[in-house]
Amino acid sequence: DTTNGIKKWSWPFNKEKMHFFTIRRGLKLETLESVFNCMSGNHVYVIGGVLVGALEKWQEFYRLAWHCQKKVLRENIVDDDQGIFLMCYYYRPDMIKLNYLGKNKWFDLFRCKGKRTIRTFSHRMRILCLHK
Numbered sequence: 001d002t003t004n005g006i007k008k009w010s011w012p013f014n015k016e017k018m019h020f021f022t023i024r025r026g027l028k029l030e031t032l033e034s035v036f037n038c039m040s041g042n043h044v045y046v047i048g049g050v051l052v053g054a055l056e057k058w059q060e061f062y063r064l065a066w067h068c069q070k071k072v073l074r075e076n077i078v079d080d081d082q083g084i085f086l087m088c089y090y091y092r093p094d095m096i097k098l099n100y101l102g103k104n105k106w107f108d109l110f111r112c113k114g115k116r117t118i119r120t121f122s123h124r125m126r127i128l129c130l131h132k
Contacts, residue, residue: 011052017097018061019052020085023104029090036075039083046089047101048081050109060095064088 013019027045029035038045053061068087072079089096101109 013052014097015054015057017053018057018095019097019099020046020089021050021109022046022098022100023102025100025103027086027089027098029086032087032090035083035087035090036077038086039072039077039079044082046082046085046098047109048085051085057095061088064092064095067091 022045024045029038037043051061065084065088068084068091072084072087089098
């Protein structure tokens with residue numbers, strides 16, 4: 001079940017950051033070329049469907065994402081959310097926190113970042129201890 005049976009999603013995210021959720025570790029974007037390589041090679045790190053941030057951060061993120069979209073379009077490239085998010089992270093890693101969900105765990109967001117329960121805790125511990 002994608003929502004892990006929760007009725008209200010609650011997690012104490014840092015309000016000073018935009019939160020992206022990843023399914024792969026080891027994201028290293030040292031040059032703009034490395035960002036474009038991830039885009040063209042379809043290297044998936046960030047899931048595209050969920051972002052978390054305070055209202056002020058959303059406004060700041062909107063401007064950054066718009067800048068990145070224009071940059072990509074100037075290169076005659078059209079990319080989906082993940083590529084743009086990678087570019088945003090490249091330009092502003094100070095503004096973005098990557099939250100690891102587990103290897104290829106696309107739908108585990110609510111299991112890892114839901115209200116603190118035994119079930120959520122055990123799932124997080126499995127990720128931390130087994131690195132999966």
